[in-house]
Amino acid sequence: MANLNLSTPRVFQCPACGEFINTAMTECKFCGVAVDAEASTQAAEVQAKVGNACSDGSYLKISARAIPVAYAVSFIPLIGGAAGWAWVILMILTPILFVRWWMKYPGIQTNDADYKKAKASTWVSIAIWGAMIVVWLLVSALLAIVLRTIQ
Numbered sequence: 446m447a448n449l450n451l452s453t454p455r456v457f458q459c460p461a462c463g464e465f466i467n468t469a470m471t472e473c474k475f476c477g478v479a480v481d482a483e484a485s486t487q488a489a490e491v492q493a494k495v496g497n498a499c500s501d502g503s504y505l506k507i508s509a510r511a512i513p514v515a516y517a518v519s520f521i522p523l524i525g526g527a528a529g530w531a532w533v534i535l536m537i538l539t540p541i542l543f544v545r546w547w548m549k550y551p552g553i554q555t556n557d558a559d560y561k562k563a564k565a566s567t568w569v570s571i572a573i574w575g576a577m578i579v580v581w582l583l584v585s586a587l588l589a590i591v592l593r594t595i596q
């Protein structure tokens with residue numbers, strides 16, 4: 446961990462002005478504050494974690510938003526079957542990604558706006574998932590009633 450500064454410089458946010466600088470600098474090129482090697486390495490690690498949190502968050506977002514699409518398509522004849530399977534997979538995958546995100550990235554100490562956005566979007570994703578369970582139960586119940594009436 447100690448010699449991380451010797452490898453490729455890594456990006457982090459200046460603790461004084463919040464601009465993005467890297468670990469190769471001895472002082473911030475924006476505000477001129479002295480950069481402590483250890484602190485900057487630590488900050489770069491946080492920044493890397495924030496980056497992962499954002500990309501994992503976007504996978505979760507895509508997974509959650511694909512659920513209603515897959516569900517709607519599953520009612521279309523011929524292609525519906527595959528979409529139905531995609532829906533099942535997404536319904537399993539989304540809460541796994543949600544739990545994984547919160548196990549890996551809870552409360553990172555950063556002012557990074559993207560991290561806050563990623564955090565907020567995990568809740569939107571799990572809300573979509575929860576809403577889709579309700580929709581699925583309602584539609585299934587309705588279909589059961591309709592089928593019984595027809596017979």
Ligand SMILES: [Zn+2]
Nearest residue numbers: 459462473476
């Ligand atoms: Zn600065």
